[in-house]
Amino acid sequence: MKATNKFLKPLAIIGLALGASTAGAAGWPDQTITMVVPYPPGGPTDIVARVAAQGLSEKLGQTVVVDNKAGAGGNIGADYVARAKPDGYTLLVATTAHAINMSLFKDLNYDTRTSFEPVSGLTEGPLVVVTRPDLGVKNVQELIKLAKSAEQPLTFASSGNGQSTHLSAELFNSMAGIKMTHVPYRGSAPAMTDIMGGQVDVMFNTMLSSMPYVKDGKMTALAVTSAKRSPAAPDLPTIAETGLYGYEATAWNGLLVPKGTPAEVVGKLNAALKDVMSQPEVQEKFSAQGFDANWMSPPDFKTYLDNEVSKWADVVKTSGATVN
Known part of the structure; x- marks a missing residue:
């Protein structure tokens, strides 16, 4: 009898734990949800997060608060969420940087692919390829031709080492067989100032930041980096259309939760997001930031993440990009 009890007691404890977990998932959410944005307030990712948070709050019947934990290229916020309790009450708004950082940083405390459960894309x-107004090129092929023939290498600006504005241009360098020289800045605003002033030749930048200056004639837009043309600038071709077949680079946001979060909670979050992101007013708010709504199922978002990590690892390796 004692031997039987010896084995039954641990099993009972496990059963109670599983029961508590199931009950917790069934009752989710019954308290405030925190959506961690790993960047400062006011930027595109923060704005997207606040739109999503408001919609989720209305759908789920619980307050969803945005908590900005900026620093280290998005790593501080990501690490915080990776270590959070996997109960569905702490969410991470991940970005392209969290795919890039996997190979850019050598000492991360988290793994974008294994430290989280994917919920959905947001x-x-x-990005849009812009040049200084007097560079004298009107399309991507002319830019490539100039880069190959110029006595001095063309220069391209970015908002910082390892950012999507940097590595999308490095991908272009590699695929076009050219070598424009990287000039990193602390943010896109000073970079654009120097593009317009003629100190730098080219930049791969967000549409939201760039298009007002393009319309004013202060910069020239050549193409967009996505696989399809953007509704925000339908007359601009894609880079792939211009002859660089297979080129694609986008800025994205997605939602992750800590590894071990119950599948039922992930499913509820995903379903709520699908409803939120199907609303025309939400899509309009995303469009105002230069984005399209990008809902995915959790398995599809996992595949998307894995592909992004692999893609940018190749670009980092080829370009020799560092964060130093």
Whole structure:
């Protein structure tokens, strides 16, 4: 009898734990949800997060608060969520940077592919290739031709080492067989100032930041980096259309939760997001930031993440990009 009890007691404890977990998932959400944005307030990712948080709050009947935990290229916020309790009450708004950082940083405390459960994509949008107004090129092929023939290498600006504005241009360098010289800045605003002032030749930048200056004639837009043309600038071709077949680079946001979050909670979050992101007013708010709504099932978003990590690892390796 004692031997039987010896084995039954641990099994009972496991059963109670599983029961508590199931009950917790069934009752989710019954308290405030925190959506961690790993960047400062006011930027595109923060704005997207606040739109999503408001919609989720209305759908789920619980407050969803946005908590900005900026720093280290998005790593501080990601690490915080990776270590959070996997109960569905702490969410991460991940970005392209969290795919890039996997190979850019050598000492991360988290793994974008294995430290989280994927919930869904949120938004996706292209960058736009812009040049200083007097560079004298009107399309991508002319830019490539100039880069190959110029006595001095052309220069391209970015909002910082390892950012999507940097590595999308490095991918272009590699696929076009050219070598424009990288000039990193602390943010896109000073980079655009130097593009317009003629100190730098080219930039792969967000549409939201760039298009007002393009319309004013202060910069020239050549193409967008996505696989399809952008509704925000339908007359601009894609880079792939111009002859660089297979080129694609986008800025995206997606939702992750800590590894071990119950599948039922992930499913509820995903379903709520699908409803939120199907609303025309939400899509309009995303569009105003230069993004399209990008809902996915959890398995599809996992595949998307894995592909992004692999893709940018190749670009980092080829370009020799560092964060130093």
